[in-house]
Amino acid sequence: xxxxxxxxxxxxxEALRQAEAARLAGEVPVGAxxxxxxxxxxxxxxxxETLNDVTAHAEMLAITAAANHLGGKYLEDCTLYVTLxxxxxCAGALHHAHIxxxxxxxxxxxxxxxxxxxxxxxxxxxxxxxxEAASCEKILKDFFIERRKEG
Amino acid sequence: xxxxxxxxxxxxxEALRQAEAARLAGEVPVGAxxxxxxxxxxxxxxxxETLNDVTAHAEMLAITAAANHLGGKYLEDCTLYVTLxxxxxCAGALHHAHIxxxxxxxxxxxxxxxxxxxxxxxxxxxxxxxxEAASCEKILKDFFIERRKEG
Numbered sequence: 664x665x666x667x668x669x670x671x672x673x674x675x676x677e678a679l680r681q682a683e684a685a686r687l688a689g690e691v692p693v694g695a696x697x698x699x700x701x702x703x704x705x706x707x708x709x710x711x712e713t714l715n716d717v718t719a720h721a722e723m724l725a726i727t728a729a730a731n732h733l734g735g736k737y738l739e740d741c742t743l744y745v746t747l748x749x750x751x752x753c754a755g756a757l758h759h760a761h762i763x764x765x766x767x768x769x770x771x772x773x774x775x776x777x778x779x780x781x782x783x784x785x786x787x788x789x790x791x792x793x794x795e796a797a798s799c800e801k802i803l804k805d806f807f808i809e810r811r812k813e814g
Numbered sequence: 815x816x817x818x819x820x821x822x823x824x825x826x827x828e829a830l831r832q833a834e835a836a837r838l839a840g841e842v843p844v845g846a847x848x849x850x851x852x853x854x855x856x857x858x859x860x861x862x863e864t865l866n867d868v869t870a871h872a873e874m875l876a877i878t879a880a881a882n883h884l885g886g887k888y889l890e891d892c893t894l895y896v897t898l899x900x901x902x903x904c905a906g907a908l909h910h911a912h913i914x915x916x917x918x919x920x921x922x923x924x925x926x927x928x929x930x931x932x933x934x935x936x937x938x939x940x941x942x943x944x945x946e947a948a949s950c951e952k953i954l955k956d957f958f959i960e961r962r963k964e965g
Binding site: 711715716717718723726727730731734735736737750751752753754755756758759760778779780781783 | 885887904909934
């Protein structure tokens with residue numbers, strides 16, 4: 664299969680690399696990148712254990728880093744790629760950021776924001792899901808299987 | 815009126831002091847404190863403008879600071895006092911933190927999490943609202959009246 668270098672699959676693979684880095688650090692393996700004009704302006708992975716901070720989800724760190732990089736609070740022209748469907752906290756943050764587009768890999772049927780019937784994201788935000796979904800799911804499932812073995 | 819030093823009103827006044835500090839810094843005036851065993855373990859106010867970061871709500875910063883102070887991610891034994899009803903992002907974060915109790919002053923009929931019909935906070939979290947509501951509302955209303963005059 665041939666991917667454009669700027670395809671959703673390409674950027675989701677970059678998010679997956681972040682998830683892999685999280686896994687290696689003993690974190691729940693979720694990764695995210697923020698893309699603006701086909702350029703990655705922020706990369707982040709879950710750091711809740713390392714930072715001892717429940718707010719340190721990949722998306723939250725990526726939003727903060729992207730705003731920092733771009734010098735503006737709002738991310739209207741950006742796309743967030745994240746390996747797992749954002750939770751309510753992250754969806755709320757993406758709303759505040761007026762993010763242009765959100766793309767995720769694996770659905771999160773327990774904690775994903777799309778469980779809510781009311782629209783949570785900003786009305787101008789477009790959504791795409793299921794990009795590299797199998798890989799995005801696998802890295803999480805394997806992590807929890809491994810953790811249960813250890814526990 | 816006589817308040818116990820450990821009353822909800824007492825701690826909400828501390829949150830209001832934080833809101834006042836936000837106002838003086840040109841931030842939307844929302845303040846929060848986290849209380850554990852009748853002791854304030856974190857104080858924070860909105861810093862979205864200063865930090866150029868939409869995630870820097872008072873509650874988010876207070877959760878991070880409290881976890882840092884206590885050395886644990888979870889805040890089951892803590893109460894968050896906040897001058898304004900938490901938004902969805904902050905409610906999601908409070909869920910992740912397993913916060914014991916949330917007390918707020920002014921309702922936020924536009925962005926408050928309680929607009930949602932589904933429970934957003936952790937099932938063990940208790941909620942109380944309307945503490946010092948008039949003062950909590952006033953500091954916000956005055957701020958936006960002032961801002962509109964300037965604009």
